Amino acid sequence: MRIALAQIASTPDVAHNLGLIADGVARAAAAGAELVVFPEGAMCCFGVPLGPVAEPLDGPWATRVRALAADAGVTVVAGMFTPADGDRVHNTLLATGGGVEARYDKIHLFDAFGFAESRTVAPGTTPVSIAVGGVTVGLATCYDLRFPGLFQKLAGDGASVIAVPASWGDGPGKREQWDLLVRARALDSTSFVAACGQADPWTIGRDPRGAPAGIGASAVAGPLGAFVGQLDTAPDLLVVDLDLDEVAAARKTVPVLVNRRF
Template sequence: MKVALGQFAVAADWETNQKQCLELIERSKIEGVDLLLLPEGILARDINDPEIMPKTAQPLDGPFMDGLKQASHGIAVAGCVNVPDGEGRFFNTHFVLKDGTFIALYRKLHLYDAFSMKESRLTSPGVELPPVVDIGGMRVGLMTCYDIRFPELARHLALQGAEVLLLPAAWVRGPAKERHWEVMTVARALENTCYVIAVGECGPRNIGASMVVDPLGVITLALGEEPVLGFATLLHERLDHARRVLPVLENRRFAAPMLADA
């Protein structure tokens, strides 16, 4: 399975961001990619205007996603957009497109009410566990940004058959934050013997630092803080080897995690 990591700085208007996404899709197609993962919040972002997220939210049949649907023929495209909840807030929605159709959707469960930020002020939480879908011959599970701090979600996906975890993010800079990002991304891969594809938005607020981690916790691709399109190949042989020599999913003594009542 060949993957592309489309790291970029999200602009304040959706037309600019759509153009950037379409360029990344076309470049990924030329490289024969099965899946392109984009960052979190790719509709619009402005660090000087925190209200921009609900103001610019669009439905999944709006013009931003329509453009990506048309471009997604022959490739899977994943990322996060803000979708109105009908009550003045929005759902942070992780989508996977393939051949013009949504094959998976997930509303972010864990909202970033930490480090002096309050995502829940404008965002409505999801109430359902994310799906696992087939892409490029592998089973792929969905997570979003802050979810990486909650190992129960990654374990749930692994027990549902996930071999790859997708993690679009907009990881905010701060003391030791890059270290947190790396440690937890590696831990979720290693403790579940899954690949993790993590793509972070870059720019003045967020760190970028997109990466691919293999099922034994080896970082096989690490990007910096500038806009870039990176590529990696995920191997069934490596996955099978990891699960043979480190059978943590078989050896565990705990029951499967469950979602608490909302």
Template structure:
């Protein structure tokens, strides 16, 4: 499966962002992709007004989602948007759309209350584990941004069969943050012998640096700080070879980090 990562700077207007997403959809189709992965929070953003993400949140039946559902024929589109929770905050929700349907819905578990930020002021946390979904024989698991700092969630997805981890993000700038991003993505790939696809927002607030890590922890594709469409072909043979030479999942002596049917606290 070919995956295209659409890296761009999210604007204040949801209409402008929708146009950018639809343009990336066409670029992904032209490159023969089966999946387009977009960053976190693609609905709207204003670095000068943190509450803008709350005031612009839309429901699943809103015009932003409706347009992307219509555009998802024969193409999986992965992205995160803000959905009102009905109690004054919103859920940072990851969606995968395909053939006009919502195939994956995941509310971000880990809120970024770190480095002087407090996402929990505006965002309500999810309480369900992210899914593993089969896209034409490629099993994909999903995390959102800060989730990647918590290895137990990636390990849960790996032992549930994920061969590719998809990570939409809006990774904030700061001292050493580019290094944190690369190290976390590479660690999650290497310790689970799976691909990791990190789709980052660029612009004045976030680092960009979308990248693809192979199952042995090597960066095989990477973007800089500019808007771009980055593509990679997923080779399941590469996953099988990594598991054969580095059987960490088979060799582990601890129980699964999350038992089947349990929920986060």
């Protein structure tokens, strides 16, 4: 299975960000990828009011992404914001194209490191997987990386690949934690973990003003925890071939999903 991680640097301009997605989809399709993963907040960066940005899944933003995926013949997973009850929104992953149409609302909200995502975002409740070319792909978002139970749930439900769009905030030790958590969740679930982060906004000259805007370092880790590929901090495209036989072999050698008791 060939996948691509499209590491972009989203801005507050939704139309501009759609252009970044169009470019990433085209480049991934040209490289032969079946699945292209964009970051959390691909629709719009954090640090601006999200209520006015949020759109339903039949709104113009999702409709355009859906058309891009259909035209290119690929499955796209990209972060957006959808309306929720009251004044909050959902931090939503749109998965579309290649016979896929699904949403995942972020379950674990980033109330950490002095940030309170739950003030403006309502949590999801349900783990979600999709099927891409017969391969089950689980969906998770950013802070979900700190919760191994979700990854083992997705793997136990059949996922051999888990896509993780993110907008990983910078700070002391955060890059080390990102690398560690991506690899650890792959080990926990004996799955490929494809974690696509927002590029560092400073690489495009944008000051994130304290918002969790991304550090780059998008990576794919194999089912025994080794990195298969990783990007630097700037916008870029990572294309990786996944040998899914490695998942079966890892689960036979280290059967944590069978042996777990909690």
